[in-house]
Amino acid sequence: MKKLTFIFLCLFFISCEENLNIDIPIDKSRLSITSNLLADDYFNGQYSYVYVSNSISALESDDNFDYTDSIPVINNATVSIYETNELQENLASYVLEFDYDCYCYNNPDLSPKQNTTYRLEVEAYGYPDIYAIDKVPAKPSYEITDFELLGYLDKKSYDGELSQFNLVINDDPFTENYYQLKIFVVNTSNAKVRTCSYSVSDASFLNPLNDTDSEGNYSGGSAYFTDELFNGTSKSFFIQQFKPQGIFDHFFIELRALSRDLYEFNKTRREESATSNNPLFVSEPIFLHSNIENGYGIFGGKSESNKAYIPTYFPNNGWLSY
Amino acid sequence: MNSFFKIFVLFLFTNSCFAQQLHKISGYVLDFESGTTLIGANIVDSNSGRGATTNIDGYYSLYVDEGTTFVVCSFIGYSMDTLFISAKNDVEYNFELKINSLDIGEITVNDERLNIESLRTSTISVSKEEIREIPQLLGEMDIIKAIQLLPGIQSGNEGASGFYVRGGGPDQNLILFDGAPIYNSSHLLGFFSTFNESAVNSIQIIKGGFPAEFGGRLSSILNITGREGNMKKWKFNGGIGVISGSLCVEGPLKKDTTSVILSLRRTWIDQVSKPIIKLARNSFDFGDSDADGNYYFYDLNFKLFHKVSASDQISFSFYSGSDNFSGLVTEETNGVGSDYNWYYYGSSNYGLIWGNIISSFRWRHLFSDRLFLNTSIIYSKYSFENKILSTSQTTEEYLDLTSSNWSSLYDYSYESGIEDIGVKFNFIYDFRIDHQFNFGGSYTKHHFSPSFIDLTSDWGENTDTIMTFSNQKTPGEFFIYFEDQYSISDRLSSNLGLHYSIYHENSKLYHSLQPRFSLRYLLNENSSIKLSYATMQQNIHLLTNSSYGLPNDIWVPATRDVPPQRSQQLVCGYNVSFNENKYETSIELYYKRMQDLITYSEGSNILGTNFTSWEDRVDLSGLGEAQGIELFFKKNKGLLTGWIGYTLSKSIRQFKGINLGREYPYKFDRPHDLSIVSSYKINKAIDISLTWVYGSGNSITLPRQQYLIVSQYGIQEYYEYGEKNSYRMQPYHRLDFGLNYKKLKDWGEKTWTFSIYNVYNRRNPFFIYFQDSANNNIDFIKAKQVSLFPIIPTLRYAFKF
Structure with missing residues (x-):
């Protein structure tokens, strides 16, 4: 393609280029945050964490980021998370320490609660203080009905349809809910976890985050949807699950509820990723969603509700909370 | 009421x-x-x-x-x-x-007295003579580039043929050729217009105060009429330029009754570029692969005209024009494995084809000396096609003399287009000296095919993917209009009009009653003031990702979820001529509001992130506002003629989902725009011309900060952009020179045209990009500005006999 582009340019452009001294307004460097709060998890760097890095001018080299070892993160920031009530009054506070294992800030005493609001405050020398507020949503409530196991979990070469079932979500009518659905197969003996692809045909899955085909069918391993079309009702989705190759002993469904900010952040990230490096169908610049005041990034709450299917040849079998 | x-x-x-x-x-x-x-x-x-x-x-x-x-x-x-x-x-x-x-004496390029008297505001007729004298890029006479020199009309990027009128978008211009709309008016990625000058008779542009006869666009009407063939004798003319040649033949099929004209223009850039491509192929190491490419465009115009009787005339006009780009990349390799030899051959064919086909049948009928009817049946089609066909064949030959083969196929086709068929009736009725009624109606059936994707891929064992995606729509558009040109007194005249349109897409109907009026008051014989107001509705939108004239912009209709765009424009002007109409000056102030504009949502483009409808990828309910002052000074008579046009303007846009809902400058907002066009007749054979243009730089969005999103899954870099379109590129300015030498010969007339585009080699900005650079082992990012056309001298030879 590069060669073709070269020929194309030879044909069309008698272009010349010159270095340009652009006066980009100098913005003060700010902090960039990547932080997730998973309900009932602990801040240990796996699912709940705070990463702190800095921004630099668009014309500066990557060398100008702050580094810890060779990782572009700041290790001397003061990071605090406050549990607050509806009036933004502090109910509890936690100071997070830099953890060289994950290069992020953790505090194992902090376990985010569902339906609870948290405020993040970060101070670092040379950067404006930042803060962010987000609410960890309630764990989603759902049931599995009309389940049919169609394939073989423990046959290595089998990669067809494994099961089909209805996922029935009991949506909370008083909140805007943002969901993410994943299905995993697990081999307990070697601790191998693989993502399953699944397909579903429903208008709720028609959004910019999901890859749907021309008839509106979603097929993939991680779909996002909102309750915009079924707010406050009991909504059933017919799911067809496919198994990756390999030997597994059970699978589980992970249904996540995301805060609005985290959903928007993921959405804009997906859009940015999908449209970059496309010279012919170039898009306008994308503004990544952020809820960080005076900074960049995301402080996003989420909760998840998992159900596992254990085959009948195990003593405890059927659908279990996971 | x-x-x-x-x-x-x-x-x-x-x-x-x-x-x-x-x-x-x-x-x-x-x-x-x-x-x-x-x-x-x-x-x-x-x-x-x-x-x-x-x-x-x-x-x-x-x-x-x-x-x-x-x-x-x-x-x-x-x-x-x-x-x-x-x-x-x-x-x-x-x-x-x-x-x-070929008269020796002074020339007159227009009788501007009628501009003083005319009821119309913001309406300019440009003659072919005037355009012919303007120096042009690569010597190609270009109607669209010529009208960009008029106040209130701006070009997009350098060389681009699209135009922007009073803060409107390129889709808001209704371009008519013999009454049929043209949806893509450019060739060569927008650098040349589709109008072959030998097939053009007259050019009129209306920027405001729109007659009730016209509708369907918000910003301008560019009304181009094709030439009729010579009714007396057969004539030939043609020209040979740097990148194209043209030939036109016309004459009577029956003297004074039936005429025909056929003109053809084709670029020979494919022939000219062959040595360049050969040089490129020889100069660069493509390894085991090879590449080739080809490009050309052509225009074909045909018109048949027949006088049926003293009161009936019919004509049939046809135009076909197309751009064709094709490329081929091949790769042939082989190697040795542990116990086998392998051979690989792959080829990829790329094709981009886009163009227009239009035709119109017109019947002019005089019912009496007071009632005139013009009936038109029109057809217009614009299509864009992108094809990629990749195939590969791999063979492994083992030491035991067995072998295995497998092949792959990737066949991708993307098409978009629009097709119109319609009928239009225009009546002119001279009711009395003080009232002339214009009335009529039209119906057009559109067939939109915003995007049709057909994908077949086969990677060996079986066909992996067969996918088609299409969302065609067939809306209809109907309108009737009535207009009264009313002379209230010797000094005061008015033009009162109503344009009523109905647009339907499936079961969704959009009605629109669009009042239009113009007032003209003659202050004295040589000056007048004018006022006009027009509301307009546009039932189609253009989704565009860039301004480079790439043909991937798609036309889409108003639908149930995407309403038509609307505008209201108020214009007031003052016209004065002096020194026996030798000089003319006008000043016009305009204010235009636009509603229900659409644009791609941030991050969306023509394909989207998946195969969803375009309606899911646009931001709706956009607002636009444009205002400005246009000054125009023109010298109509004498050896030296020309004009100076200056526009001071502001154009903004506002969408809820763009720029955090805040208003921002329109990409082609150009506060200052100046054109100086002059032509001097040295003698009856030679005339020279100079054109200088200046415009504020285009508004673009630049990144201001870069930051990282760090997680256990990796590190990704993102840019923080400032306010949308808050940075202005460098101003655009350029001087062009032209010289025409005409000579009468025994066999006819020949003309040599020498022109220099961009005389002082100004490097005007085309686009800006960022590139990692290194100096003394220190990495930094440098902004680079790409300019398109340096100084370009050209020579063109034209003949007619």
């Missing part, structure tokens, strides 16, 4: 009581040599000073007082013709004007 109607009718008829004894002179203005009609010719009664202009069919009507008078007919490039008449009855008279292009 009822009362208003009664007052209106009373007003209408009261005035007739005071009408004096008048007689009407009407007919056509024709070229003496060819018998073809002349559009925009001026006819003036020397006694009363009343004037008229021939319409798009070359027809005029003028009232004169009873008694003896001179009626003078003039047209640029032609000698005046005078009719001495003793008016006692209505008279039909056809003027036949003779060409005077």
Whole structure:
């Protein structure tokens, strides 16, 4: 393609280029945050964490980021998370320490609660203080009905349809809910976890985050949807699950509820990723969603509700909370 | 409303009581040599000073007082013709004007007195003579580039043929060729327009105060009429330029009754570029692969004209133009494995084809000397096609003399387009000297195919993917209009019009009643003030990701979820001519509001992130606002002619989902825009011309900060952009020079045209990008500006006989 582009340019452009001294307004460097709060998890760097890095001018080299070892993160920031009530009054506070294992800030005493609001405050020398507020949503409530196991979990070469079932979500009518659905197969003996692809045909899955085909069918391993079309009702989705190759002993469904900010952040990230490096169908610049005041990034709450299917040849079998 | 109607009718008829004894002179203005009609010719009664202009069919009507008078007919490039008449009855008279292009004396490029008297605001007719004298890129006479030199009309990027009128978008211009709309008016990625000058008769651009006859676009009407063939004898003309050549043949099939014209233009850039490509292939190491490419465009115009009777004329016009780009990349490799040899051959064919086909059938009928009808049946099609066909064949030959083969296929096709078929009726009724009624209607059936994707991929064992995606729509558009050109007094005239349109897409109907009015008050013989107001509705949108004239912009219709765009425009102006119309100055102030604009959502493009409908990828309910002052000074007579146009303007946009909902400058907001166009006739054979243009830089969005999103899954870098379109590129300015040398020969006439584009080699910004650089082992990012055209001298040879 590069060669073709070269020929194309030879044909069309008698272009010349010159270095340009652009006066980009100098913005003060700010902090960039990547932080997730998973309900009932602990801040240990796996699912709940705070990463702190800095921004630099668009014309500066990557060398100008702050580094810890060779990782572009700041290790001397003061990071605090406050549990607050509806009036933004502090109910509890936690100071997070830099953890060289994950290069992020953790505090194992902090376990985010569902339906609870948290405020993040970060101070670092040379950067404006930042803060962010987000609410960890309630764990989603759902049931599995009309389940049919169609394939073989423990046959290595089998990669067809494994099961089909209805996922029935009991949506909370008083909140805007943002969901993410994943299905995993697990081999307990070697601790191998693989993502399953699944397909579903429903208008709720028609959004910019999901890859749907021309008839509106979603097929993939991680779909996002909102309750915009079924707010406050009991909504059933017919799911067809496919198994990756390999030997597994059970699978589980992970249904996540995301805060609005985290959903928007993921959405804009997906859009940015999908449209970059496309010279012919170039898009306008994308503004990544952020809820960080005076900074960049995301402080996003989420909760998840998992159900596992254990085959009948195990003593405890059927659908279990996971 | 009822009362208003009664007052209106009373007003209408009261005035007739005071009408004096008048007689009407009407007919056509024709070229003496060819018998073809002349559009925009001026006819003036020397006694009363009343004037008229021939319409798009070359027809005029003028009232004169009873008694003896001179009626003078003039047209640029032609000698005046005078009719001495003793008016006692209505008279039909056809003027036949003779060409005077090789006269030694002073030239007149327009009779601007009628601009003072004209009811229209913001309407400019540009003659081919004027355009011909303007130096052009690569010597190609370009109508669209020429009108970009007028105040209030701006170009997009360098070389681009799209144009932007009073803060509007390129889709908001209705471009008509013989009454049929053209959806893509450019070739070569927007650097040349589709209009072959040898096939063009007249050019008129309307920027505001729109006549009720027109609708469907918010910002301008570019009305181009194709030439009719010579009615007297066969003629040939042609030209040879740097990148293209043209040939035109015209003549009578039956003298003074039926004529035909056929013109063809084709670029030979594919031939010229072959050595460049060969050089590139030899100079660069492509390894085991090879690449080749080819590009050309062409235009074909055909028009048949037939006078059925004194009161009936029919014509059939056809245009076909297309751009074709193709490329081929091949790769042939082989190697040795542990116990086998392998061979690989792959090829990829790329194709981009886009173009227009339009045709129109027109019937002009004079019911009487007061009622004129023009009926048109039109067809227009624009299509864009992108094809990629990749195949590969791999063979492994093992030591045991067995072998295995496998192949792959990737066949991708993307198409988008629009197809229109419609009918239009325009009546002109001379009710009285003080009232001329224009009325009519139109129906157009659109067929939109915004994006059709067909994908087949086969990677060996079986066909992996067969996918088609299409969302075609077939809306209809109907409108009726009525307009009264009303002379309230000798000094005050008005034009009151209503345009009513119904647009339907499936079961969704959009009604729109669009009032239009213009007022003109003559301050004295040489100056007038004008006021106009027009509301417009546009039922189609153009989704565009870039301004480079790439053909991947797609036309989409208004739908249930995406309403039509609307605008309201108020214009007031002052026109004055002095020194016996040698000089003309005008100043116009305009204010335009636009609603229900659409644009791609942030991050979306033509394909989207998946195969969802385009309606899910746009931001709706956009607002636009444009305001400005346009100054125009023109010298019409003398050896030196030309104009200076200056526009001071501001154009903004606002969408809820763009720029955090805040208003931002339109990409082509250009506060200052200046054009100086001059032509000097040295003698009867040589004329020279200079054009200088200056414009504020385009607005673009630049990144201001870069930051990281760090997680256990990796590190990704993102940019923080400042306010949308908050950075201005460097100003654009350029000087062009042109020289025409004409010589009469025994066999006909030849013309050598020498021109220099961008005389002082200004590196104007085309686009800006960022690139990692290194200096003394220190990495940094440098902004680079790409400029397109350096100084380009060109020579063109034209002939006619």
